Amino acid sequence: MPDHDVRLSTKNFNVRGIDLEFTVKLDAAVLGTLAVSEGGLACRPKGKQWTVPITWFEFAEWAES
Secondary structure (H helix, E strand, C coil): CCCEEEEEEECCCCCCCCCEEEEEEECCEEEEEEEEECCEEEEEECCCCCCEEEEHHHHHHHHHC
């Protein structure tokens, strides 16, 4: 079974708009990061500068399907 590891990093902590960044790993190998903010989610694969943005509306549609 894969080893799951969740880590949390807060940058520029602001009470009104908390942004969270998670390092995503599988069996200790970094797959990328997941950024969570008021506007939605952004996935960034390891070693890439670009992200895949997902609005909360898009996420809700995906989660409910």
